[in-house]
Amino acid sequence: MKRILFAIMFFVSLLAFAQNETLFEQGNKLYNDGNYEQAISKYEEILSNGKHSAELYFNLGNAHYKLDHIAPSIFYYEKALQLKPDDKEINGNIAFARNMTIDEVDTIPEVGFTKFVNNISKALAFESWAYLSIGLVILFVVLFLIYYFADGTIQKRMAFVASLIMVIFTGLALSFAFHNYDLAQQDQPAIVFAQESQVKSEPNLRSTESFKLHEGTKVQVLDTVNNWKKIKLADGKTGWISSDDIKVL
Structure with a gap:
């Protein structure tokens, strides 16, 4: 069957x-x-x-x-x-x-330690970081067993130091894995589909207009309240836009 x-x-x-x-x-x-x-x-x-x-x-x-x-x-x-x-x-x-879009949005470049951490986190996918962490844990167990059963002092010392290094590398790999996951969760891009859309200071029609956006502009969705999306531009500006005016990627 x-x-x-x-x-x-x-x-x-x-x-x-x-x-x-x-x-x-x-x-x-x-x-x-x-x-x-x-x-x-x-x-x-x-x-x-x-x-x-x-x-x-x-x-x-x-x-x-x-x-x-x-x-x-x-x-x-x-x-x-x-x-x-x-x-x-x-x-x-x-x-x-x-080049056909109207809005000119400057991108704020990442600098310093944040850029360094983000670049390393994005070097591998979340699953790859997870597999690497598992491999490092296995290496730690092997090295610890060598340390535990070794007879010579030099062997014990080398195995112990190597196992400590594996612990540190495992911690780093897990940190990068979860940071990669957080970056992926925060990454919610969308494209403005309305020919022109008012971006409000609050999620309601009565609030003041912060700025206007036009079709084709890429934004990041930060939050949702009823029929409103809180968005962020590449230059750091934020505001609320009607959910009907954008299409989430």
């Missing part, structure tokens, strides 16, 4: 894969023929089937860019970069799309 169910599931997955490949090829042909709206429909149909890939998001971004859809093009380029952050073609195209 299990084999039959597995065979059915495998067959269904093959059919879904084939269907998505067909839609992707149809979308590419429509794009090459200049039928960008129809190409977008084909690509979105793939998304509705639960298929996600950097190539699919990239093509969606390209199609929207051809139609001068600023916010959607940047949104899908950003989605593609989440899957392939070092892709030169995606980075090149999103740079062109960002």
Whole structure:
């Protein structure tokens, strides 16, 4: 019975894969023929089937860019970069799309110890830091056993020092792992989709306007209250924007 169910599931997955490949090829042909709206429909149909890939998001971004859809093009380029952050073609195209935006937001660079810690934390994924921590713990146990059963004084001393070093490295690896996790949790980017949106000082319509944002601008979501999102710009400015005016990545 299990084999039959597995065979059915495998067959269904093959059919879904084939269907998505067909839609992707149809979308590419429509794009090459200049039928960008129809190409977008084909690509979105793939998304509705639960298929996600950097190539699919990239093509969606390209199609929207051809139609001068600023916010959607940047949104899908950003989605593609989440899957392939070092892709030169995606980075090149999103740079062109960002040139169409109105808002000029300066980025505050990280400096000093914060930059140092963040760079090390981002060097590995959270899972990689976790596996490294487990490996260091195993090394510590091995070295401690060597220390415990060793007969010679020099062997004991070397094993003891090495085990202490493993403890320190394990603590550092765990610290970087949790810092990496915190950075990932805090990273909630969104793209402004409204042509123009008022950013308020408080999460209500009666509050004063802090500044305006326009479509395509990237923000970080800090908090949510009812139908309002607290956002932060790359230059450090914060405010509240209507949830309907942005799309979270």
